Amino acid sequence: MTASETDDRxxxxxxxxxxxxxxxSVLRATTLVDGSRRENSGEHSWHLALYAMTxxxxxxxxxxxxxxxxxxxxHDLVEIDVGDVPIHSKGGTAHGSTxxxxxxxxxxxxxxxxxPPDLAAEFRALWDEFEAAETPDALFAxxxxxxxxxxxxxxxxxxxxxxxxxTSEQLDQRVGSKIAxxxxxxxDWVRAKTxxxxxx
Amino acid sequence: MTASETDDRxxxxxxxxxxxxxxxSVLRATTLVDGSRRENSGEHSWHLALYAMTxxxxxxxxxxxxxxxxxxxxHDLVEIDVGDVPIHSKGGTAHGSTxxxxxxxxxxxxxxxxxPPDLAAEFRALWDEFEAAETPDALFAxxxxxxxxxxxxxxxxxxxxxxxxxTSEQLDQRVGSKIAxxxxxxxDWVRAKTxxxxxx
Numbered sequence: 001m002t003a004s005e006t007d008d009r010x011x012x013x014x015x016x017x018x019x020x021x022x023x024x025s026v027l028r029a030t031t032l033v034d035g036s037r038r039e040n041s042g043e044h045s046w047h048l049a050l051y052a053m054t055x056x057x058x059x060x061x062x063x064x065x066x067x068x069x070x071x072x073x074x075h076d077l078v079e080i081d082v083g084d085v086p087i088h089s090k091g092g093t094a095h096g097s098t099x100x101x102x103x104x105x106x107x108x109x110x111x112x113x114x115x116p117p118d119l120a121a122e123f124r125a126l127w128d129e130f131e132a133a134e135t136p137d138a139l140f141a142x143x144x145x146x147x148x149x150x151x152x153x154x155x156x157x158x159x160x161x162x163x164x165x166x167t168s169e170q171l172d173q174r175v176g177s178k179i180a181x182x183x184x185x186x187x188d189w190v191r192a193k194t195x196x197x198x199x200x
Numbered sequence: 201m202t203a204s205e206t207d208d209r210x211x212x213x214x215x216x217x218x219x220x221x222x223x224x225s226v227l228r229a230t231t232l233v234d235g236s237r238r239e240n241s242g243e244h245s246w247h248l249a250l251y252a253m254t255x256x257x258x259x260x261x262x263x264x265x266x267x268x269x270x271x272x273x274x275h276d277l278v279e280i281d282v283g284d285v286p287i288h289s290k291g292g293t294a295h296g297s298t299x300x301x302x303x304x305x306x307x308x309x310x311x312x313x314x315x316p317p318d319l320a321a322e323f324r325a326l327w328d329e330f331e332a333a334e335t336p337d338a339l340f341a342x343x344x345x346x347x348x349x350x351x352x353x354x355x356x357x358x359x360x361x362x363x364x365x366x367t368s369e370q371l372d373q374r375v376g377s378k379i380a381x382x383x384x385x386x387x388d389w390v391r392a393k394t395x396x397x398x399x400x
Contacts, residue, residue, distance in 0.1 A: 010389050013254050018355055020250055021233040024243045033221035043224045046246030049273050050220055054213050054319060066266040069273075073249050119254060155218055189210050 009116050016114040019080065026079045029086035029163070030149040035156035041076040041084055044148070048072040051144045058186045062136045071130045071141045074123055081107035087149070088164035092174045104131075136182075143182030146175045150190055154197060161197075168198035209316050216314040219280065226279045229286035229363070230349040235356035241276040241284055244348070248272040251344045258386045262336045271330045271341045274323055281307035287349070288364035292374045304331075336382075343382030346375050350390055354397060361397075368398035 001009070024042035031038055049069045056065045076084075082103045085095050094100065112124045130138050150171075153159035161171070171194060179187040201209070224242035231238055249269045256265045276284075282303045285295050294300065312324045330338050350371075353359035361371070371394060379387040 006385065007389065009257075010386070014351065017247070017251060017254055018233050018351065021247065021352075021355075024232055024239070024247075025234070025236065032224055033218050034225070036225065039224070040243065042243035042246050043240060046242050046249070046273065047217070047221065047224075049246070049249060049269075051217060053270060053273060053323075054217055054315070057209075066269070069249075069266070069269060070253060073246065073253060073269075115254070123253075151214065151218065152221075155221075185206065186210070189207065 012114060012116045013119070016111070016119075019111060019114055020077060022080045023077060026076070026084055028084045028149075029089070029160045030152045031156050031159055033152055033155040035159070039152070041079050045073055045076050048075075048141075048144050048148055051148055052141070055144065055183070055186065058183045059140045060136050060182075063140045064137055067126070067137045068141045068144075071126050071137065072144065074127050075130050075141065075145065077111050077127075078104040078107035080111060086160065086164070087146075087174055088160055088166050088170070092170060101131075133181075139182035141182070143179045143186065146179045147183070147186060147190055150175060150179075150194060154193055158197065168194065171198070212314060212316045213319070216311070216319075219311060219314055220277060222280045223277060226276070226284055228284045228349075229289070229360045230352045231356050231359055233352055233355040235359075239352070241279050245273055245276050248275075248341075248344050248348055251348055252341070255344065255383070255386065258383045259340045260336050260382075263340045264337055267326070267337045268341045268344075271326050271337065272344065274327050275330050275341065275345065277311050277327075278304040278307035280311060286360065286364070287346075287374055288360055288366050288370070292370060301331075333381075339382035341382070343379045343386065346379045347383070347386060347390055350375060350379075350394065354393055358397065368394065371398070 023045070024040050026041040027038045028041055028044055029038070049072045052065055052068045052072055059065065059068070082100065085100055087095050089095075108124060108127055112120045112127070115123065129135055130141055133139060133142050149160065153161050160166070176187055176191055179190065223245070224240050226241040227238045228241055228244060229238070249272045252265055252268045252272055259265065259268070282300065285300055287295050289295070308324060308327055312320045312327070315323065329335055330341055333339060333342050349360065353361050360366070372391075376387055376391055379390065
């Protein structure tokens with residue numbers, strides 16, 4: 001690679017990294033564990049990657065944790081353009097809507113498109129795999145993405161369950177079923193704690 | 201593992217993950233790229249892990265990027281107890297002081313000590329390796345930890361360089377020398393941009 005090619009490549013890498021910084025300004029519905037403020041999607045992505053490191057023994061043996069970590073680091077970048085769509089908003093239907101999926105795919109085109117072509121393809125493939133939620137790695141990553149807000153709600157006195165008037169059945173359906181797919185024992189343990197909250 | 205042992209293990213894993221949440225409330229001297237507010241150490245850790253994924257080709261071939269990512273996810277957890285120590289504070293001397301290092305080691309004992317023993321040992325070893333800054337993985341992780349605030353300052357009009365009246369020589373000494381150790385070509389490129397800022 002010539003010096004000029006290295007310059008161009010670094011310019012593209014930093015165009016992406018500087019744009020990614022905006023994820024720190026995207027607010028989620030969930031609060032911090034101490035309830036002091038809403039969580040942003042940048043720090044949420046860090047926390048999830050730490051979840052993957054810490055809860056690796058809850059994954060299927062086929063899961064490659066380092067790929068899960070990379071997926072989780074990238075998974076919310078599209079929210080820079082689209083914003084966070086809370087799982088319990090619009091009666092639990094907004095999150096998987098076709099409109100949202102189309103907007104997120106367009107955002108992925110733009111944001112990963114800032115990178116040099118090889119990295120753009122690599123990161124986009126990881127994000128597509130996460131979104132498709134079919135491989136063991138993606139299913140475990142999705143489980144963690146669903147379990148972390150449950151813990152935040154439990155720790156902060158109900159959080160978005162109170163705000164969106166969520167029932168324990170809705171939690172099972174919208175959240176628990178997805179946690180159980182990638183981390184069944186983890187959901188058993190967390191579910192018992194949510195029962196104690198919903199039916200004190 | 202019996203059901204009761206799994207319960208105890210998950211309790212310890214979540215004691216750590218819930219405690220880690222507090223890193224989102226530790227503020228750094230550096231601002232976001234858009235200058236809108238100070239960055240917290242949780243979102244900073246996410247951004248650095250993304251730096252490692254994106255700038256992997258700037259590392260020595262011996263560097264294992266997935267270990268670097270794990271180090272960076274953990275590297276600032278001690279700030280939950282100790283707070284962030286800005287690199288340019290107290291004339292650039294506070295960061296490496298014996299007092300700071302002792303306080304951080306004590307914080308690492310407490311925070312990693314929340315985990316089950318096997319994970320506590322694994323995470324502590326990664327943190328110790330990062331702090332010692334001797335292995336290729338740690339040196340590259342340290343380079344990224346130093347280069348990210350430089351980019352934030354460049355993007356936001358000077359940031360902590362203005363606040364702490366930093367000269368270009370001090371930047372070379374406190375920051376550049378450490379970036380160059382783990383990522384020499386990266387520092388060459390970034391340094392040229394800082395020269396244009398310091399000597400417009």
